[in-house]
Amino acid sequence: MSDSSVAIAIRDLxxxxAPVKGKGGRAGQGGAGQGAEGKLALGGVSFDVPQGQIFxxxxxNGAGKSTLINIMAGLVMKTSGTVEIWGHDIDRDSRNAKASIGIVPQEIVFDPFFTPFEVLENQGGLWGVPKALRRSEELLKAVHLADKRNAYSRSLSGGMKRRLLIAKAMVHSPPILVLDEPTAGVDVELRRQLWELVSELNHQGVTVVLTTHYLEEAEELCDRIAIINHGQLITNRPTRELVEMTREKILLLTLDRDIGDLPSHPAFVKCRKAGERVLEITYDKDRVTAGEVLGQVQAQGFVIVDVSTQEPDLEDVFVQLTSDREAA
Ligand SMILES: Nc1ncnc2c1ncn2[C@@H]1O[C@H](COP(=O)(O)OP(=O)(O)OP(=O)(O)O)[C@@H](O)[C@H]1O
Ligand SMILES: [Mg+2]
Incomplete structure (x- = not known):
């Protein structure tokens, strides 16, 4: 890998x-778009995950997130492109690539008859971690399950099971932890606990990649956000920058007469005619108030008949970016 500050490098993935064949195929897996050619789940995706971040x-649904993660995990065979994990190519050096990553899958799966301690010990054994170097107790403490050490895993709550899966992904001390929908279906309180756990691990130096449907979660936790839709990367930028995009507010003004010259002001990000007499002004709410915007328009001789506002948030940016791509 050329850049040592990159944890994961994905190129043209x-x-x-493969197309689902006849009745023996997997029902419900492809749906629309699953033609004779099969389903294109990733259409040439390239990006880097920087070291030390929460990404x-x-x-x-169906964007290709789990496909991407399962390729990193060595569970799904890519069609083409390259993936390097901690500098190790997943084809040429799959052993080291796999050892550098801990994956928490979207589905909860483990043998319900093992205790949390046994789950971690077994996993340590699978990774060939010598008994003396296993961290099962430490990991149970880290995920706040020390008191459940000897309980049957099936008796754990959903949130506890997810925490155990995180510990299980960390038994071989990988520098990268990948979580596929860690908080799907988890209540607000448990979600907070998982966020804290992920942050703690990150503070200890672990690079974290997580997929989520919760924009609030991404905004709170992630240093950087990549959005994919229909197997294409739509954006990849620091969370701060994405949220900045939401600094913009929109005012829709109905005026008393047809609009000739558009009013202008340095704090107007965009000003356009949304109808004969309707003006849509996008402005930076940190630089100008709604009152000042209205004042500017009035100062140019317009009478404002009606006003409505729109305030975008990260969700709007998300919808805007994903629908722009669809329209293109
Ligand atoms: N084993 C498979 N065989 C055929 N198609 C598949 C298979 N796994 C996934 N797909 C298809 O690939 C596309 C991407 O699926 P993927 O599971 O990666 O999406 P996702 O972004 O993780 O979605 P979700 O948010 O629902 O978990 C979907 O259209 C899905 O139906
Ligand atoms: Mg998924």
Whole structure:
């Protein structure tokens, strides 16, 4: 890998799932778009995950998030492109690539008859971690399950199971932790606890990649956010920058007469005619108040008949970015 500050480097990643054949195929897996060619789940995706960050991978259902993660985990075969994990190519050096990453899958799966301690010990054994170097107790403490050490895993609540899965992903001390929808279906309180756990691990130096549908979660946790839709990367930028996009507010003004010259002001990000007599002004709410915007328009001789506002948030940016791509 050329840049040592990169944890994961993905280049031109393509995944086309084989077409589902006849009745023996997997029902419900492809749906629309699953033609004779199969389903194009990733259409050439490239991006880097910087070391030491919490990186959010966002996108609607079926966008390709799990496909991407499962390729990193070595669970799904890519069609073409390259993936380097901690400098190790997943084809040429799959052993080291796999050892550098801990994956928490979207579905909760483990043998319900093992205790949390046994789950971690077994996993340590699978990774070939010598008994003396296993961190099962430490990991149970880290995920706040020390008191459940000897309980049956099936008796754990959903949130506890997810925490155990995080510990399980960390038994071989990988520098990267990947969580596929860690908080799906988890209540608000438990979600907070998981966020804290992920932040703690990150403070200890672990690079974290997570997928989520919750924009609030991405905004709170992630240093950087990539959005994918229909297997294409739509944006990849610091969370701060994405949220900045939401600093913009929109005023829709109905005026008393047809609009000739558009009013202008340095704090107007955009000003356009949304109808004969309707003006849409996008402005930076940190630089100008709604009152000042109205004042500017009035100062140019217009009478304002009606006013309505729109305040975008990260969700709007998300919808805007994903629908722009659809329209294109
Ligand atoms: N094993 C498979 N065989 C065929 N198609 C698949 C398979 N797995 C996933 N797909 C298809 O690939 C596309 C991407 O699916 P993927 O699971 O990666 O999406 P996702 O972004 O993780 O969605 P979600 O948010 O619902 O978890 C979907 O259209 C899905 O139906
Ligand atoms: Mg998924």
């Amino acid at each position: 393509v995944k086309r799932y 959010g991978l966002l996108g609607p």
